[in-house]
Amino acid sequence: MNRSLRLLPLVVLSTLLSVSTSIAAEPSRLSEYEVLRSFPPGRLASLSSGDKPDAKGFTGGNRANGFWIEVGPQRGSCRGVIAAVVAGDLALADDCWRGIEVAFAHQRADGGFDAIVKPNGSTSRDGPAAVETAYFFLQELGRAILVIRQSPYENHFHDRLVALHPKLRRAADFLLAGYDTIIPKVGHTVNRVIIAAKAFGLCGLVLDDSRMIEKSRKLIQHALTLRDKEGVFIERGGRDSSYNVVSILFGQVLALHLPLPAFEAALPAAVAWQVTRILPSGEVDPRGNTRTGVGLEPDPFTGKPKTVNYTEVAMALTLYGTLHGDKAVLAAADRVSAYRQENGK
Numbered sequence: 001m002n003r004s005l006r007l008l009p010l011v012v013l014s015t016l017l018s019v020s021t022s023i024a025a026e027p028s029r030l031s032e033y034e035v036l037r038s039f040p041p042g043r044l045a046s047l048s049s050g051d052k053p054d055a056k057g058f059t060g061g062n063r064a065n066g067f068w069i070e071v072g073p074q075r076g077s078c079r080g081v082i083a084a085v086v087a088g089d090l091a092l093a094d095d096c097w098r099g100i101e102v103a104f105a106h107q108r109a110d111g112g113f114d115a116i117v118k119p120n121g122s123t124s125r126d127g128p129a130a131v132e133t134a135y136f137f138l139q140e141l142g143r144a145i146l147v148i149r150q151s152p153y154e155n156h157f158h159d160r161l162v163a164l165h166p167k168l169r170r171a172a173d174f175l176l177a178g179y180d181t182i183i184p185k186v187g188h189t190v191n192r193v194i195i196a197a198k199a200f201g202l203c204g205l206v207l208d209d210s211r212m213i214e215k216s217r218k219l220i221q222h223a224l225t226l227r228d229k230e231g232v233f234i235e236r237g238g239r240d241s242s243y244n245v246v247s248i249l250f251g252q253v254l255a256l257h258l259p260l261p262a263f264e265a266a267l268p269a270a271v272a273w274q275v276t277r278i279l280p281s282g283e284v285d286p287r288g289n290t291r292t293g294v295g296l297e298p299d300p301f302t303g304k305p306k307t308v309n310y311t312e313v314a315m316a317l318t319l320y321g322t323l324h325g326d327k328a329v330l331a332a333a334d335r336v337s338a339y340r341q342e343n344g345k
Contacts, residue, residue, distance in 0.1 A: 032143070032256045033150035035322060036086045040330075043318055043337060047311050048083035051076040052095060057102030061118075061301030069301070070124040071113035072136035074103040078144040085144075085151050093153075097160065100144075103137060104167050111174030113137070120300040128185040131178030132192070135199035138171055139250070142202030146257055165207075172203050172212060179215055183222060189291075190226035190233045191246040193219050198254040205257055213258065220254070220263050223247070231269025238290035241277040242308040244270060249316035252323070271320050271329060274313075278332040282339025284308045310336060310345035 036044055054063045059080070060073025077099020084093035106114040112134055115124040124133035145164075148157050179200075186192035197219035204212030223233075232239050233247040248270050255264050277285045286293025286308055295305040314337045321330035339345065 029256070029259070030323075031147075031150040032253065033086060033147050035256065035319065036082070036147070038322055039318055040334070043314075044083050044086055046337065046341065047315050047318075048079050050311075051080035051083065052092070053077050053080070053099035053102070057098040059099050064301060065119070068102075068106060068114070068116070069118055070115035070133045071103050071106060072124070072133035073301070074099050075137050075140035077103070078137075078140035081144045082147050085148055085153055088153075090153060090156055093156075097157075100141065100164075103141075104164070107167060107171065111170035111172070111177075113171075118300045119303055120298060122300060128178065128181035131175060131181050132185060132196075134171060134178075135175055135182075135196045138168075138175065138203050139195050139199035141168070142199060142204075142206050143253060143257075145206045146202060168203065169207060172207055172209065175199060175203070176211060176215070182219070187222070187226075188237070189235055189243070190223050191235065191243045191250065193223045193226065194247050194250045194254070197223065198250050201254050201258045216254070216258065217260070220251070220260055223251070224262060224266055227266065227270070230273065231266060232273045233270055234290075236290045238288070239273070240289040240291045241274065241284050241286055242289065242292040242306075242313065245274050245313045245316045246309070248274065248320065249312055252316065252319055267320065271317075271326075274317070275329060275332045278313075278317075278336055280335070282335030282337070284310065284313055284336065308345075310340040314340055 051059060053059050053076075056063075056066075057077070058066075058068070058073070059076030062069050062073045063076075077096050080096030080099070081093050084090070084096055103113065108114060112130045115130065115133065117123045122129070124130050145161060148154055148161070154161075182196050183193070186196070197216045200212045200219065201216030204210070204216060226234055228234055228239070233244045235243040248267060251260070251263050252267065254260065279285055284293075288294075289296075291297045292306045293308045297306045298304065299306050314333055317329050317333035317336060320326065321333055
């Protein structure tokens with residue numbers, strides 16, 4: 001035994017050895033790339049089937065309208081890249097990357113992005129709304145870059161990632177400058193607080209920026225105050241079976257890259273309630289929702305009432321069930337996935 005260890009009191013030595021053994025025995029955390037590869041066959045490809053950019057490089061609301069509106073909807077192209085990388089389909093990944101290039105073609109000198117008036121009459125051109133649409137895009141871009149780094153294909157993207165770095169740096173600085181606008185604007189919608197946290201955290205990891213990671217943790221701390229007594233994430237003062245799962249999904253993904261013990265400890269209660277909203281048919285019960293599925297809130301891009309996002313419900317439950325080996329949650333995810341495909345959701 002080392003002489004310095006022999007001089008330690010027996011109780012202290014015993015404690016040190018116990019801690020050392022515990023650390024050595026603790027399994028390493030799986031990377032998101034590894035977790036996504038362990039999804040049920042075909043699940044990720046199905047959930048990302050709508051994320052390929054159109055001929056103009058548009059996804060989401062930009063694609064639906066046929067012209068550039070703002071940067072947030074371009075996050076779909078990032079999801080497309082992730083799914084393609086996980087599948088090892090580099091041709092598809094390159095095709096989806098076009099949406100990222102189109103997004104940065106609209107970047108302004110201040111690091112934000114061009115925007116026009118949305119169909120509902122609002123715009124994300126300036127102020128807190130410009131920060132919001134930027135973090136909606138950047139949270140998925142940061143994730144895509146990290147998954148690429150975890151995959152065997154980083155060299156394939158190397159030159160593009162190098163060229164992207166200064167643009168991402170400017171966009172991150174734009175977010176940092178607008179941080180104080182986030183809670184006043186979206187504090188009543190916890191899912192958006194978590195989406196902002198994901199943007200700061202994941203882009204902070206990409207850029208090795210401790211300031212962004214600190215902001216991410218602060219936003220997560222605030223999000224944890226926005227739950228009811230049973231641990232369900234609240235939206236506009238109540239429960240919503242679509243937005244509760246958005247909070248679960250985006251927070252889970254962030255925690256895969258940036259450990260968040262308090263948030264991870266909060267997930268079982270939120271997930272347990274979510275599973276009670278999955279009907280035997282796989283339909284997500286919207287009754288009592290504060291925002292979706294009950295005709296209370298119009299979509300800003302289409303004007304139609306917001307509905308339950310079945311893709312995000314299936315993704316969140318599949319991710320949680322896979323990470324925790326939870327058969328009940330995986331069974332609920334299977335039902336939602338089948339209902340989504342059968343009903344074109």
